Amino acid sequence: MTMLEYPVLAESDRARELRSEVRAFLARELAGKTSLQRAESWNGFDREFSRKLGQQGWLGMTWPKEYGGHERSAFERYVVMEETLAAGAPVAAHWIADRQSGPSLLHYGTEEQKRAILPRIAAGECTFCIGMSEPDSGSDLAATRTRAERQSDGSWKVNGTKLWTTYGHEADYMILFCRTSGTTEDRQRGTSQLLVDMKSTPGITVKPILDLMGKHHFNEVHFEDAILPGDAILGEEGQGWSQVMSELAYERSGPERFLSSMQLMTELVRVLRGSDSDAARLAIGRLFSHLVTLRAMSRGVAALLEAGENPSVHAAIVKDLGATFEQDLPDIARSLVDVQPDMESEDDLAAVLAYTMMAAPSFSLRGGTREILRGIIARQLGLR
Incomplete structure (x- = not known):
């Protein structure tokens, strides 16, 4: 059986400084957002917010400057994506273009295509599907x-x-x-x-x-x-097949594969803070350990991308495990807290729980169904 390894990434001083800058920016920009609005981060479409990210130099971060990019590292880009998702920022107006369409154009596009479109993506002014x-x-x-x-x-x-x-x-x-x-x-x-x-x-x-x-x-x-x-x-x-497989490695590898329901985790921890329930402590500890492991694996994929490799199978594993984590989260929350899911509720946990429960079925579909992903993984590991 083939073994896969995920590189371990140490966070540089530059990345830590960037993380602090992004957090300060998001604290200002998202100050008026409700918990429910933050839960909609993945589907939050806001062109103006995307333009502001572009103005900060936080889109097209790894691309050459001649195409509007900033020639920063794949991990620095990862820091921005991780922080925006964890904070519940509206990312839908830019994330497809920045995450996969732009890199595909950069790799396969003609000079005319690259010069016409990539600077607009980096400015947060061009949306892809x-x-x-x-x-x-x-x-x-x-x-x-x-x-x-x-x-x-x-x-x-x-x-x-x-x-x-x-x-x-x-x-x-x-x-x-x-x-x-x-x-x-x-x-x-x-x-x-x-x-x-x-x-x-x-x-x-x-x-x-x-x-x-x-x-x-x-x-x-x-x-x-x-x-x-x-x-x-x-x-x-x-x-097209080899090109689309390369594109899917970008789509399946990022922190959005386990952070799109982060607001529910945040609300659950808030409600259970100070609880003396052994079941609650055990469940939160298990969720946190899964989250830390997924984060380490996803950061490893960022390191492989930085090295110019095609980590399609590594990314498929992150995507599959991330979807499982996110789909389990609503059931775990309901087992720990007696709350009725209701998107109209003034109770933040009830509203976010309702939203996540209805969004969760799509988590194992987007970016490739669980069955397809596990077939890809099994073939790479020599199991079929």
Whole structure:
């Protein structure tokens, strides 16, 4: 069986100084946020807040300065993401672009694509959505049926549907994973990625999908003879599978995989502070140890990314364990505190608990279902 190791990261003086700066900034910017609003951090869409992060130099942190970046370390970027999530900041307007779309453009994009888009992402002025999942295919990305066909003038005609497209109704761009040759039986072969302008491309229809709370984060995106320019291709035609796997390593590795329900942990500890219950102390101790372990593993992935490696399997493990941690948290909270979940309640724990309970089912879907991830992990470890 193959063994995986996660590097241990020591926090530098520069990173500690940055952490203090970010905490002071967030204390000012989030001063009026309720506990429930902080719990919505993952889905909190606020372009103005994202612009303020960009003004601080905290987006596109690792990118070259010629593309609007700041040439800082992957771990310094990790510090900013960790602090914003732990504080419950609204990150949805920038996190997809900053986390995975920007790095994909940096790695595979043309010079024109990079110069046109990357500085806008780094400024917090450009929002991306992900065009991967499709109806009836779940996390089996190789089953993609969305097709882009070359036209006589070099353009691409796209037909198909993408599903669970977070903030597709707000996004400026999508990176679309689709088939440019062959059939679904070819699986990974014949797939490519295309850069889609969501604001000015005719033939795109975005339909809302309401979540359990009746809120509009998800979408179904239909392409009906949508015409994209010939230079919309991202990277090499036919290399979409390897490119999307690299992109998913960024998506699955960050602290958002175990901090998106952090507000519930915060409220639970607040309510139980001073309790003489052995069950409460045992449960909080176990949760804290799991959180510390997940954090160490996630920081290890940041170290591997800093070294230029592709930690896709390391990231898949963090994502799977993080989803389990977050989905267990509401049940543990209910076992320790007699509180009725209610998003309308003035009691912070009751409101945050209700929100997290309804959000939790999605935790093992986003970024790849548990079954798909465990298949990837098993193959890497030589177990299948």
